[in-house]
Amino acid sequence: MKSKLFGPATIAAMATLGLGSLPAMAQSPIKIGFVSTFSGPQAAIGEDMRRSVELAKEHLGGKMGGKPFEIIYEDDTFKPDVGKARSEKLVLQDKVDFIGGYIWSNVLLASLKTVTDEGNTILVSANAGPSQIAGELCNKNFFSTSWNNDQTPMAMGEYLQKKGVKSLYLMAPNYAAGKDMMAGVKRTFKGEIKGEDFTKWPDQLDFSAELAKIRAAKPDGIFIFYPGAHGVQFLTQYAASGLKGQVPLYQVFSIDAITLPQQKDLALGILGAQEWVNDLPNDANKKYVADFKKKHGTYPSFYGAQSYDAIMLIASAAEALKGDLSNKDKVRAEMKKANFKSVRGDFKFGNNNFPIENFYIQDTVKDASGMLTLKTVATAVTAAVDPYASKCPMK
Amino acid sequence: MDYLVLQMLNGVQLGLLMFLLAAGLTLTFGIMDLVNLAHGSLYMMGAYIAWTLIGWTDSFVLGAILALPATFLLGIAVEAVVMRRLYARDHLDQVLATFGLILFFNELVRVIWGPAGKSIAVPQFLSHTVDILPGVPYPAYRFAIIAVGAVVAVLLAWLVARTRVGMLIRAGASNRRMIGALGINIELLFSLVFGLGAVFAALAGLMAAPLTSIKIGMGDDILILAFVIIVIGGIGSIKGAFVAAMVVGQIDIVGRAFLPDFLKTFMSSAAASSAAPAISQVLVYVLMAGVLVWRPTGLFGQRN
Numbered sequence: 001m002k003s004k005l006f007g008p009a010t011i012a013a014m015a016t017l018g019l020g021s022l023p024a025m026a027q028s029p030i031k032i033g034f035v036s037t038f039s040g041p042q043a044a045i046g047e048d049m050r051r052s053v054e055l056a057k058e059h060l061g062g063k064m065g066g067k068p069f070e071i072i073y074e075d076d077t078f079k080p081d082v083g084k085a086r087s088e089k090l091v092l093q094d095k096v097d098f099i100g101g102y103i104w105s106n107v108l109l110a111s112l113k114t115v116t117d118e119g120n121t122i123l124v125s126a127n128a129g130p131s132q133i134a135g136e137l138c139n140k141n142f143f144s145t146s147w148n149n150d151q152t153p154m155a156m157g158e159y160l161q162k163k164g165v166k167s168l169y170l171m172a173p174n175y176a177a178g179k180d181m182m183a184g185v186k187r188t189f190k191g192e193i194k195g196e197d198f199t200k201w202p203d204q205l206d207f208s209a210e211l212a213k214i215r216a217a218k219p220d221g222i223f224i225f226y227p228g229a230h231g232v233q234f235l236t237q238y239a240a241s242g243l244k245g246q247v248p249l250y251q252v253f254s255i256d257a258i259t260l261p262q263q264k265d266l267a268l269g270i271l272g273a274q275e276w277v278n279d280l281p282n283d284a285n286k287k288y289v290a291d292f293k294k295k296h297g298t299y300p301s302f303y304g305a306q307s308y309d310a311i312m313l314i315a316s317a318a319e320a321l322k323g324d325l326s327n328k329d330k331v332r333a334e335m336k337k338a339n340f341k342s343v344r345g346d347f348k349f350g351n352n353n354f355p356i357e358n359f360y361i362q363d364t365v366k367d368a369s370g371m372l373t374l375k376t377v378a379t380a381v382t383a384a385v386d387p388y389a390s391k392c393p394m395k
Numbered sequence: 396m397d398y399l400v401l402q403m404l405n406g407v408q409l410g411l412l413m414f415l416l417a418a419g420l421t422l423t424f425g426i427m428d429l430v431n432l433a434h435g436s437l438y439m440m441g442a443y444i445a446w447t448l449i450g451w452t453d454s455f456v457l458g459a460i461l462a463l464p465a466t467f468l469l470g471i472a473v474e475a476v477v478m479r480r481l482y483a484r485d486h487l488d489q490v491l492a493t494f495g496l497i498l499f500f501n502e503l504v505r506v507i508w509g510p511a512g513k514s515i516a517v518p519q520f521l522s523h524t525v526d527i528l529p530g531v532p533y534p535a536y537r538f539a540i541i542a543v544g545a546v547v548a549v550l551l552a553w554l555v556a557r558t559r560v561g562m563l564i565r566a567g568a569s570n571r572r573m574i575g576a577l578g579i580n581i582e583l584l585f586s587l588v589f590g591l592g593a594v595f596a597a598l599a600g601l602m603a604a605p606l607t608s609i610k611i612g613m614g615d616d617i618l619i620l621a622f623v624i625i626v627i628g629g630i631g632s633i634k635g636a637f638v639a640a641m642v643v644g645q646i647d648i649v650g651r652a653f654l655p656d657f658l659k660t661f662m663s664s665a666a667a668s669s670a671a672p673a674i675s676q677v678l679v680y681v682l683m684a685g686v687l688v689w690r691p692t693g694l695f696g697q698r699n
Contacts, residue, residue, distance in 0.1 A: 040501070041610035043510035174672045196664075197655065200672045203616035205607040208405040208537065209651040216398045229512050232608040240517055240534040240606070242524035262514040262608060 030069035030318060030325065032311070033090035033099040033121075035083060035111065038075040041202075042228045044258050045103055045303050046075070049126060052304035053100070055292055056311035064315045065323030071311075072096065076107050078202070083107035088114050091121050097325050098122050100310040103227075103303065105130040105149060105176040116141035122331065126310040127303055129354065131180050135388030138352040141328075143335055145309040145342075147275055148354050148386035149180030150187065152252045153225065155359030155380035156273040157188035160221065160250060167192040169219040169247075171210055171234075173201035173226065181225040181252060187387060194219040207234060211241040222247055226254040232262045239266050255364060257301035260372045267364040267372065275355075276305045276344040277362045277376045284341035299373050305343050316340035350385055352392035358382045397531040402652045403645070404527065408537050410644025411544025415599035416617065417624040417636040418551060419592025425631020426567035427585050429478060430489045433496035434596055434621065435614025437473075441466045441597020442604040442613065443504055446513045455518035459601050463594050470593025474586050482585070501611050512610035515601075540602050547598065548637055555633050564588065568631035569697050623679055627686050629696025638694060643679055650675020 034053060036046035053071060062068055072094055076083030083102070090096045091114060099115050099122075102108040108128040115123045116139045125133075125144045133139070134148040160168065168189060172178035178198060186193065194217040197210045214222060222243075226234045231254035238244055244266075251272045260267055278289050278299050288308055292300040300308075317334035318325065325331050338349050347357040361378040416438060423429045444465050449458030477496060481489045516522075517536045524532035555561040563584055566574045575581045600614065607613070624643050628635025654675050658667035686694060 039505070039510075040612045041512065043505070043611065044512060047510055174669055179669065196668050197651075198669050198672050199651070200676055204672075205603070205613075205616065206405075206409055208408070209402055209648045212398065212401045212405060213652060215401075229608055229610045232512070232514055233606070236514065236517070236608065237606055240522065240524075240536055242532045242534065258511065262512060264514070264516075 030064055030067050030323070031094060031096040031098075032069060032071045032314060033074060033087070033094060033096040033101075034071055034307075035074045035076050035086055035090070035099060035101040035107075036126075037078045037103055038073065040078050042078050042103070045228055045301070048258055048301050048304045049101065049103075049307040051296060052288075052292065052300055052308040053311055055288065055295065056308045056315075059287070059291070060311070060315050064318035065321060067318065067323035069318075076102075076104070078104065078107075080104075080106045080110035084110040084114055087111035091115055091118050096121055098124060098314050100124045100126050100307065100314070102126065102128045104128055105180070108133070109176060112137065112139070112142065120328065122328070122335065124310040124313060126307040128177070129386075130176050131183075131388050132176075134352050134354050134386050135391035136393075138392035138394050140332055140353075140394060143313065143349070143353045144355060145313055146306045146355075147357070147359075148388060149177050150184030150388070151384055151386050152273050152275065152359060153181045153184030153223070154188045154387070155361075155384065156223065156250055156252055156271075157185040159271075159273065159361050159378065159380045160223075161189050161191065165189075165191060165220045167194045167219045167221070168250075169194045169214045169217055169222050170196040171207075171222065171224045171226075172198060173204070173230065174198035175201045177227075178225060185223050185252075189223075191220070202230070205233060207237050208241075211237060211243060214247065215241070215243060219247060222249045224249065224251050224254055226251075228259065231255060231259045235263050235266045235270075255374070256303070257299040257374070258303070260364070260374075261298075264372065268366075270364060271377070272362050272374075273359050273380055274302055274362055274374075275357050275359050276302050277360050277374055278305075279374075279376055280344060280360075282341070282343070282345045285343040285345075288343045299371075309340075309342050309344070312340045312342070313338065350389045351394050352386070352389050353394070354386050354389065356383050356385050359384060397528055400527060401531060401533065402648050404533060404537070404541070405652075406645040406648035407641065408541050408544075408644075409647060410641040411541055411548070412599050412603055413617070413620060413624055413644060414548060414637050414640035415544060415595045415602075416621045417628070417640050418633060419595040420621050421625040421628065421631055421633065421636045422564065422568075422588050423592050424625060426564055426571065426588055427478075427482060428571060429481060430486050430493065431478070431592075432490060432493040432618065433473070433500065434592065435616075435618035436497050436500035437466065437470060437593045437596040438600035438603075438614035438617075439504065439609075439612070440469060440500060441593075441600035442515075442609045443508055443513070444469075444597070445601035445604065446508075446515055446609055449515060455515070462597060462601055466597035467590045467594045470590040471586055473593070474589040478589060479582075479585075497615060504611050510611065512608055514608050515604045517605040536605060543598075543602060547595070551633055552637075560584075560587070620679065623683050625693075627683050627693055629690075629693025631697065632693070632695035635693055635695030642682070646678050646682060647675065650678050 036049050038046040074086035102125045105128040123142045127146050129148040172181050249270050255267045316339050320334040347355045350356050359380045360376045361380050362374045363377045365375045367373045420434050423431050445462035448461045452458045521536040527533045624639040628639035655671040
């Protein structure tokens with residue numbers, strides 16, 4: 001009996017010791033988890049991110065700091081609870097060194113503590129940037145290669161303010177990011193807000209009631225945030241309502257390389273703000289966009305660009321440490337340097353580990369081959385710091 | 396006043412679309428005693444099939460018309476392959492199996508049409524707006540939805556009230572076992588009813604497509620609302636589904652159009668605009684709870 005009781009524990013101890021002393025340990029790959037939406041209506045975004053991650057892997061030759069690396073993709077199915085469970089699996093079972101990805105603010109908020117509190121995993125958000133994490137919830141194990149949610153609409157608001165737009169009507173879905181987006185545009189746009197509507201997320205398909213309200217309110221412009229498939233719906237109904245041509249539309253995250261094939265000509269001439277555009281003239285971006293286009297026949301989206309940067313940021317830290325990720329303080333210090341060629345151009349990290357970066361105004365145009373794409377038309381703000389950085393206790 | 400008319404029209408249009416979806420659901424639930432969670436998948440398949448057919452025929456109307464028999468056949472096939480095995484089982488088994496069907500159809504769409512979603516353009520001859528009152532334009536396409544929805548509702552009412560098949564359907568809704576005992580070919584009736592439900596769902600899906608875009612899982616979003624409608628209207632009652640759909644359509648629009656302004660009279664603007672969508676979402680369920688207390692079998696349900 002006694003030996004039976006002690007059996008499993010002894011074997012476990014032996015196994016641990018044995019593994020720890022194996023020289024092969026140095027050869028074990030760097031593990032990177034990647035959480036995104038790979039099924040359901042928003043799967044196209046996840047697919048675009050995966051393509052960019054795979055392209056980054058190809059550009060790195062499959063190695064970081066001399067070590068091979070593997071990427072484990074997990075599907076959050078567009079639900080916070082599932083995203084959290086998948087993140088937990090990556091941290092506890094796969095014991096990954098990094099987790100990248102996260103499209104949705106609500107999924108990221110649900111998963112944040114699971115990942116960062118374990119201590120051995122560093123989270124790199126390739127899209128979601130909820131205000132909470134930029135402010136009081138900021139964490140040394142969290143980095144962003146995107147933005148804080150408020151920043152893109154702030155850039156748009158700033159541009160509209162300068163352009164002399166007198167009044168706006170605001171619309172966004174009723175969830176974490178939607179609230180940040182509305183708050184963001186109101187920070188910089190000082191004209192009159194004729195009305196604002198939060199719509200049900202993610203199941204409101206019909207915007208007829210809101211469009212009728214806009215018609216009655218007669219604003220100078222409409223500002224919207226409808227990511228992914230919802231952007232397609234909004235644009236179609238906006239065009240059908242007859243408001244197009246009467247009240248101009250301005251958007252954030254509602255027209256991108258993924259939605260354009262469905263929005264088609266309806267998107268032409270609608271301005272938006274973004275921190276990255278496919279035509280930014282730096283070498284890293286030219287290579288990324290050209291290779292992506294060659295492989296997939298389409299332009300990458302900003303989701304993809306941010307995912308590409310997330311892998312490149314991780315690689316820069318692994319390179320600097322020659323593949324030895326055992327000292328997490330050193331890993332964090334190297335990541336904070338942002339010492340890599342970002343496709344948006346060089347940037348610095350602020351105290352809250354969010355980028356200090358430029359934002360551009362983009363328009364929808366047709367390229368030489370007649371394909372719809374986005375084009376930089378102006379720089380809205382330079383070296384922007386997000387408005388929550390001062391609330392973050394980190395230095 | 397203009398604004399009110401506009402919003403009421405929006406409510407009617409939404410209600411008619413919901414009615415098409417709920418009609419099939421209430422028939423299958425009421426007559427076949429089948430809880431079909433995959434009804435939303437038929438809505439989605441209708442839109443995707445129409446997208447393909449519109450691409451082939453290069454005509455919205457032709458593609459849409461061809462999509463209806465195609466989804467009828469799909470409905471018959473689903474009934475024969477899956478549903479037939481479920482009639483004798485309890486509702487929980489049916490929920491489980493039809494939930495599996497949802498996953499199956501979502502994955503099937505991903506394999507055939509890809510994850511990216513599709514869009515059908517509003518047909519050219521309906522892409523303008525019509526002035527309902529001087530200076531108040533309304534999209535012609537939404538008018539077309541109202542027209543088609545109304546025609547289908549009338550046709551369905553005629554079918555149920557005036558034809559032999561309708562008589563069997565009504566008989567089936569009030570006492571399923573009895574019509575079997577009377578020698579009616581239940582299997583054929585069930586196939587027909589299920590196929591008919593699939594056609595209505597597909598019609599709703601393809602008409603909604605130009606407004607809402609076609610995507611994986613598009614039917615799952617509104618299936619719950621369709622269930623609420625048939626519970627309010629009374630399970631098995633077409634008339635009930637129609638009345639409930641119109642009421643729910645108006646409540647949804649009123650909630651979105653007028654509630655924020657009403658809340659703003661005694662709340663801060665930010666709180667009001669984020670509370671309003673939540674409250675308008677709940678209103679429908681409050682109505683359902685109220686109806687269930689007052690008439691447990693729904694507005695037009697059969698009393699036992």
